[in-house]
Amino acid sequence: xxxxxxxxxxxxxxARVAEILAAARQAFAEKGFDGASMQxxxxxxxxxxxxxxxxxxxxxxIVQALIASDLEEMGRDFEPVLASDDPIAAMRQKVRIKLVExxxxxxxxxxxEITAASLRKPDIGTACGHxxxxxxxxxxxxxxxxxxxxxxxxxxxxxxxxxxxxxxxKSSAMMPQQDATLRHDLNTLILRIIDQTLDxxxxxxxxx
Amino acid sequence: xxxxxxxxxxxxxxARVAEILAAARQAFAEKGFDGASMQxxxxxxxxxxxxxxxxxxxxxxIVQALIASDLEEMGRDFEPVLASDDPIAAMRQKVRIKLVExxxxxxxxxxxEITAASLRKPDIGTACGHxxxxxxxxxxxxxxxxxxxxxxxxxxxxxxxxxxxxxxxKSSAMMPQQDATLRHDLNTLILRIIDQTLDxxxxxxxxx
DNA sequence: TCAATCAGAATGAACGTTCATTCATTATCA
DNA sequence: TGATAATGAATGAACGTTCATTCTGATTGA
Numbered sequence: 001x002x003x004x005x006x007x008x009x010x011x012x013x014x015a016r017v018a019e020i021l022a023a024a025r026q027a028f029a030e031k032g033f034d035g036a037s038m039q040x041x042x043x044x045x046x047x048x049x050x051x052x053x054x055x056x057x058x059x060x061x062i063v064q065a066l067i068a069s070d071l072e073e074m075g076r077d078f079e080p081v082l083a084s085d086d087p088i089a090a091m092r093q094k095v096r097i098k099l100v101e102x103x104x105x106x107x108x109x110x111x112x113e114i115t116a117a118s119l120r121k122p123d124i125g126t127a128c129g130h131x132x133x134x135x136x137x138x139x140x141x142x143x144x145x146x147x148x149x150x151x152x153x154x155x156x157x158x159x160x161x162x163x164x165x166x167x168x169x170k171s172s173a174m175m176p177q178q179d180a181t182l183r184h185d186l187n188t189l190i191l192r193i194i195d196q197t198l199d200x201x202x203x204x205x206x207x208x
Numbered sequence: 209x210x211x212x213x214x215x216x217x218x219x220x221x222x223a224r225v226a227e228i229l230a231a232a233r234q235a236f237a238e239k240g241f242d243g244a245s246m247q248x249x250x251x252x253x254x255x256x257x258x259x260x261x262x263x264x265x266x267x268x269x270i271v272q273a274l275i276a277s278d279l280e281e282m283g284r285d286f287e288p289v290l291a292s293d294d295p296i297a298a299m300r301q302k303v304r305i306k307l308v309e310x311x312x313x314x315x316x317x318x319x320x321e322i323t324a325a326s327l328r329k330p331d332i333g334t335a336c337g338h339x340x341x342x343x344x345x346x347x348x349x350x351x352x353x354x355x356x357x358x359x360x361x362x363x364x365x366x367x368x369x370x371x372x373x374x375x376x377x378k379s380s381a382m383m384p385q386q387d388a389t390l391r392h393d394l395n396t397l398i399l400r401i402i403d404q405t406l407d408x409x410x411x412x413x414x415x416x
Numbered sequence: 417t418c419a420a421t422c423a424g425a426a427t428g429a430a431c432g433t434t435c436a437t438t439c440a441t442t443a444t445c446a
Numbered sequence: 447t448g449a450t451a452a453t454g455a456a457t458g459a460a461c462g463t464t465c466a467t468t469c470t471g472a473t474t475g476a
Contacts, residue, residue, distance in 0.1 A: 030328055034242030038436055050439080051452045059436070109327040115382060116320035120238055125384060160393030167394075171379045174323060176333060185368030186375075193401055246462060258465080259426045267462070 020045045020055055021069055024062050029106035032113055033063060060123065067114065067127045071134060078138040087142035088198050095169060095194055099187060102173035112174045136162040147205020157204070161197050168194060228253045228263055229277055232270050237314035240321055241271060268331065275322065275335045279342060286346040295350035296406050303377060303402055307395060310381035320382045344370040355413020365412070369405050376402060 023044040027036045038059060042052040056062045077094060084090035102108055118128035137155075139162040144154035168190050177183070231252040235244045246267060250260040264270045285302060292298035310316055326336035345363075347370040352362035376398050385391070 032242060032324065032328060034240060035328075037434075039434090047451095048453045049437085050454065053437070054451075109324070112320070112324035112327055116240065116317070116324040119317040119320055119382070119384060120240060120243075129384065129386070159390050160397050163390065163394050164397045167379045167383070171375050174327070175375070176327060176337070178337075182367050182371065186371050189368050189372045189405075197397075245460075247460090255425090256427045257463085258428065261463070262425075 017055055017065075018069075020052070021062070021065060025066060025110055026106060028063075028066070028113060029109040033059070033117055063114075063117070063124060064127055066110075067124070067131060071131045074131070074135050074138070078135075078142075081142055082138065082145070086146065088146045088202055091139070091142055092195060092198060095165070096191065098169060099172055099191065102169075103175075103177070103183075103187075108173035108175065111170055115170070115174075132163075132166065135166060139165065143201050143205065146202060149205055158201055161201055164197060165194055225263055225273075226277075228260070229270070229273060233274060233318055234314060236271075236274070236321060237317040241267075241325055271322075271325070271332060272335055274318075275332070275339060279339045282339070282343050282346070286343075286350075290346065290349055290353070294354065296354045296410055299347070299350055300403060300406060303373070304399065306377060307380055307399065310377075311383075311385070311391075311395075316381035316383065319378055323378070323382075340371075340374065343374060347373065351409050351413065354410060357413055366409055369409055373402055373405060 020041075023046070024036075024041050027040050027044040030036070031040060038049055038052060041059075041062065042049045045052060056065065077098070081087055081090040081094055114124065114128060118125045136159065140154040140158055141151060143149075143158045143162075144151045147154070149157075172187070172190055175183070175186075231254070232244075232249050235248050235252040238244070239248060246257055246260060249267075249270065250257045253260060264273065285306070289295055289298040289302055322332065322336060326333045344367065348362040348366055349359060351357075351366045351370075352359045355362070357365075380395070380398055383391070383394070
């Protein structure tokens, strides 16, 4: 009965936690980590302040849980990519989906908040660092299996490529919604760069 | 005796304001807009809280002044680029300089803070929007003179290119300082993309 | 030359509010 | 009944902002 730990598990308590996290995510996106009070978070979750503390010991704990939940979601996203016959092709498609997905959600605002906080709060910086290395490792596993090189070699040769792709997806999500045609043109440019980067990996993998 | 308005003018009061802004910039970078109290800002500027309010009417006013000061700095940066014989070549070099400059400063932390705040505070969002369109316009002026097309045509055809370059420079500055070789490889990739983007503009300008 | 005058630079205590957190209490339900 | 879930008032600290007051150095008038 072992189960992979996910944000939304099957016990009622875990479902409640997931609900609270979703509400907190929106509240933080609207008001920021410091701007959203515990009253705000409790109200968003539809409960009293005191009860809120039964689920999260502090404000910082919610932020950490939020980051952990994002990391888990990423893991779930990469699962089919890594299992695919052509992991790089799968990544191309996944990136396309995520790019338009993030555009219409408040995830960009939250990531911007997390990015800013990670540069000044050591705890959050550590959590983000762990998240980024984990995601980068997913990508480099995909690159390794796609090109036939070892994971270590993939890490050494394509670490920057992975970081670049992450940077582009993140930055794209953090863009404010603006003029539609400009936004479309920019998306096209970003996708072209990501495709080129993946092309380079696919081409460079065998002969390196 | 007309003079261009700059952050640091020659009157003593303006110099004082510039000092305060520099101190506030550091304090905000360390603690965030909400995290840094007026006490913190006043202490950083070496004065009492009450006196601080003689220079800035509110916390929000300092943030606005900080953004305006960044915009002015950008204007000063672009002045030689736009006056150059080869504006695109000048931009290549300026980007290289800025990329390493931002890497060793706390400007990335502040930009991350501003980016996050711009997505939830309308005032800051407006100011940032104005800043981005102004900078984009500088770039598209450079593209217009470099390719011989009109400014309007430059805006229509290269708006996304300008946005992409801004995005890359900003994202690079907002990266945490990490493993040196990874950082170097990533910088190389980013520069290659920017160069390619500028190549495309230079090549595409004449025939379009 | 020296006191009187004065503008504005600077101070830090005080104000009302909001914050994160705690806790005594009540409801729920098995 | 007993354990768990939930409440919201209470607490003390910290917040942004205001303001009565002090300090400082230049200007004045004799």
